[in-house]
Structure formats: structure tokens, C-alpha cells
Amino acid sequence: MSETTQEVSPVETREGTVEITLKVNGKSHRIAVEPRMLLSDVLRHELGLTGTHVGCEQGVCGACTVLVEGEPQRSCLMFAVQAEGREITTVEGLTPEAGLSPLQAAFERHHALQCGFCTPGMIVTCEALLRSGRPVTEETVREAISGNVCRCTGYQFIVDAVLDAAKEGAR
Amino acid sequence: MKPAPFQYHRAVSVDDAVTALATLPDAKLIAGGQSLIPLMNFRMSRPQTLVDISHLDNLASVTLSDGVLVLGALLPHQRLCEDALIREQVPVLAEAAQHIGHWAIRTRGTLGGSLAHADPAAELPAAMVALDAEFVLRSVRGTRTVAARDFYLGFLTTDLAADEMLTEVRIPVPPQGWYGFAEVARRAGDFALAGAYVQVRDDGGGSVTWFGISGGPERREFESVPEDAAALWRELLADVDVTDDDDYRRHLGVLVADWAYRRAQGEAQR
Numbered sequence: 001m002s003e004t005t006q007e008v009s010p011v012e013t014r015e016g017t018v019e020i021t022l023k024v025n026g027k028s029h030r031i032a033v034e035p036r037m038l039l040s041d042v043l044r045h046e047l048g049l050t051g052t053h054v055g056c057e058q059g060v061c062g063a064c065t066v067l068v069e070g071e072p073q074r075s076c077l078m079f080a081v082q083a084e085g086r087e088i089t090t091v092e093g094l095t096p097e098a099g100l101s102p103l104q105a106a107f108e109r110h111h112a113l114q115c116g117f118c119t120p121g122m123i124v125t126c127e128a129l130l131r132s133g134r135p136v137t138e139e140t141v142r143e144a145i146s147g148n149v150c151r152c153t154g155y156q157f158i159v160d161a162v163l164d165a166a167k168e169g170a171r
Numbered sequence: 172m173k174p175a176p177f178q179y180h181r182a183v184s185v186d187d188a189v190t191a192l193a194t195l196p197d198a199k200l201i202a203g204g205q206s207l208i209p210l211m212n213f214r215m216s217r218p219q220t221l222v223d224i225s226h227l228d229n230l231a232s233v234t235l236s237d238g239v240l241v242l243g244a245l246l247p248h249q250r251l252c253e254d255a256l257i258r259e260q261v262p263v264l265a266e267a268a269q270h271i272g273h274w275a276i277r278t279r280g281t282l283g284g285s286l287a288h289a290d291p292a293a294e295l296p297a298a299m300v301a302l303d304a305e306f307v308l309r310s311v312r313g314t315r316t317v318a319a320r321d322f323y324l325g326f327l328t329t330d331l332a333a334d335e336m337l338t339e340v341r342i343p344v345p346p347q348g349w350y351g352f353a354e355v356a357r358r359a360g361d362f363a364l365a366g367a368y369v370q371v372r373d374d375g376g377g378s379v380t381w382f383g384i385s386g387g388p389e390r391r392e393f394e395s396v397p398e399d400a401a402a403l404w405r406e407l408l409a410d411v412d413v414t415d416d417d418d419y420r421r422h423l424g425v426l427v428a429d430w431a432y433r434r435a436q437g438e439a440q441r
Contacts, residue, residue: 035179058209072275077208146359147273
């Protein structure tokens with residue numbers, strides 16, 4: 001390895017903040033953030049994308065899951081500065097201009113949500129599964145959402161909804 | 172709670188990263204951050220400077236050369252599960268990686284991060300001890316190579332100096348003999364209450380490496396496995412300083428070693 005050393009921190013702007021460009025749902029946003037700001041908080045408070053929910057802030061509950069370069073990741077376990085240059089997709093980016101996505105519609109049909117707090121994380125994770133080309137079976141769905149905690153549904157209707165959406169996608 | 176303020180430096184190369192580590196105040200490396208950020212969110216860790224190496228994409232490679240599988244430190248866990256070369260050369264590593272956290276953790280958490288963090292209940296440090304891996308450590312002072320067996324010194328404690336960066340893992344392949352893996356966790360994705368890798372060589376001898384039961388990976392050698400294998404595991408566990416719940420941990424230690432042993436035998440008979 002023979003890389004050259006050079007200074008390339010993002011530009012310092014006002015005291016303690018750095019300027020970054022975040023690509024979220026296909027749009028670029030130029031914003032100044034403190035390095036300590038979590039991606040989840042920047043999405044919600046700086047960009048107004050409140051679909052991403054914040055539950056545990058320790059990576060356990062899965063409510064804040066977003067897609068980074070198409071892969072599900074915890075936005076509470078990533079600093080926004082780290083996300084610069086990566087393509088971020090939130091639940092808003094998975095929702096059509098009008099109406100619901102096929103997966104969201106399946107959630108509605110199957111009553112796969114009650115309080116709705118976990119739902120954005122569930123939708124993001126399950127959409128990633130559907131897009132991944134992996135087999136979608138009860139087992140793989142349960143494995144995929146094992147990192148998303150739901151305290152209302154008992155998961156069964158969520159699994160039903162994802163399997164139904166996968167079937168619909170295959171038609 | 173939210174993390175305490177820190178200075179942020181995004182490294183553009185390994186040289187840049189180790190220079191920053193050596194010169195910036197109280198600097199720590201961050202890659203995937205799946206262990207560090209929870210600690211910072213709780214303010215159990217408050218580094219003054221974070222050196223971000225998560226953009227050094229050339230450290231996420233898998234290569235095979237001269238009987239050594241070379242894994243870059245920035246490989247995410249999910250790649251360990253899915254990479255064709257890893258699955259072919261060290262299937263036990265791919266299997267064990269499947270047990271790390273959840274999907275959204277595995278896509279972000281990195282090999283080097285887990286190895287350097289040295290959580291005693293983590294799958295990867297013990298895997299490297301079991302597989303006789305070596306770690307390549309870089310700093311402004313130079314490069315050195317340390318055997319995984321010598322790297323782990325105790326609870327969250329390693330031989331890694333404050334100015335060093337783990338850049339590469341070197342696993343000799345094919346591994347000596349057959350490997351099996353097993354762990355017990357309360358829920359899928361939780362840290363293991365106990366886990367083990369068992370290696371069985373053609374001559375019947377081998378090794379067992381436990382994790383989750385004490386301050387770090389615990390490797391013990393054996394010359395053969397008697398019919399009452401559990402007795403051997405119990406004997407090898409005798410000098411392990413278990414964390415807590417003495418009887419229960421030893422009981423789990425015997426169980427996981429037994430399951431891992433059966434899987435290693437299964438591999439051998441394939």
C-alpha cells in the first residue's frame with residue numbers, strides 16, 4: 001500500500017460544524033452539521049424526514065433503519081459526516097408520490113402494524129429483502145426482521161404481508 | 172443521550188489514518204462504528220478525535236496468495252457470510268459471521284473493528300484464534316504482525332497500541348483439519364452466552380476455542396477425543412476463569428464444545 005497523505009477534512013464552517021453533502025432519496029443536500037450528530041437526527045431534524053424513527057439509539061430496535069447504497073443500516077449507529085458520498089434511502093424514498101408501495105399496501109391489507117412505531121424500519125428492511133434477490137420465505141423474512149423489534153403485532157402479520165408482497169412482485 | 176463533541180478527521184489513506192492517530196489528541200479510529208457508536212451514545216466513550224477510516228474501500232478486499240487468505244480490515248461481516256472465496260476456504264468463518272448481530276449490523280460492522288474492539292462474547296476474535304490467523308498492524312513506527320493467539324490479553328484488552336491500526340488479517344489455508352462452530356444466545360443476534368470452535372485434525376488431535384465465557388478467546392489443545400467427549404471439555408474448561416454464573420457457564424461451555432465437535436466430525440465425513 002502506498003497512498004499519499006493529504007489534508008481532506010470537510011470544510012470547517014461555523015464553530016464546531018463541518019459542511020457535508022448528503023444524498024438522500026435521490027436529492028443532494030448541502031448542510032452544516034456537528035460531527036457528533038447521528039445520521040438519524042440529521043435526517044429528522046435537519047432534513048425534516050421524520051419517517052425514520054428513533055427508538056433505542058444502540059442498534060437494537062431497528063426503528064431507524066435506512067438503506068445505505070441499497071443495504072439496510074442503522075442510522076442511529078452512523079454519524080452523518082460518515083454518510084457523505086453514500087446514497088441514503090429512507091422510508092419516504094420508498095413511498096410513491098401518491099398511494100402506497102406494494103409492500104406498504106400489503107402491510108395495510110394484513111394489519112401488519114398497530115402503533116406504527118416500528119413500521120418504517122420494517123418497511124425499509126423488508127424492501128431491502130425483496131430487492132436483494134434472495135429467496136423470500138417465512139424463514140428468510142423472520143431472519144431479516146430479527147433486528148427489528150415490534151411490540152404490537154407478534155410479527156405474524158408482518159411476515160404474512162412480506163410473503164404476500166413477494167408473491168405479488170413475482171406475478 | 173447523544174455523543175459528546177469530538178473532532179472529525181476523514182482519512183484518505185492508511186498512511187493518513189496512522190499519522191492522524193499518532194498526532195491528533197486522544198484519537199480513536201472509527202470504521203463501521205457498530206460497537207463504538209453505542210458506547211459514545213451512552214457517553215461511556217468520549218474520544219476527543221475520531222479518525223474515520225470507513226471510506227478506505229481498498230481495505231475491504233479478499234485475496235488468496237501462497238496458502239494465505241488475506242482479509243482486509245474493512246470487510247463488513249455480511250461479506251464474510253457471503254464471499255465465495257471465504258465460504259470455500261474457511262466455511263466455519265462464514266457460518267460464525269452469520270451469528271453476528273442482525274442484517275443491518277452486519278452490513279456496517281467491520282472485521283477489523285470487531286477484532287480490535289475485542290468484546291469477549293464476539294464471534295470473530297475467537298475465530299481468528301481458532302484458525303491460527305495473524306493480524307497486520309500499521310503505525311507511523313512501521314508494520315508488525317501479531318498472532319491472534321498473542322493479541323488478546325483480556326477483557327476488551329489487546330496488544331494493539333494506541334497509535335496502531337489493524338489493517339489486514341492473514342489466515343493460513345487450507346486450515347489444518349476440520350472445524351465446527353456452535354453458540355448459545357438468548358435471542359438471534361444477541362451476544363453469545365457461550366460459543367466454541369472445535370478443530371479436529373486427521374490424527375484425531377485438535378483444539379477447542381471458547382468465547383463468551385471469560386475475558387477473551389480461550390484456546391485449549393487436545394490429543395484425542397474420548398468416547399465421553401463432555402468429560403474432555405469439562406477438563407479443558409477447568410482452568411478457565413469464567414466471568415460469572417460459574418456452573419451455568421461451564422455447563423454451556425461443555426454443550427457448545429460438544430455441538431461444535433459433532434459439526435467438525437460431520438465436516439470431516441463429507
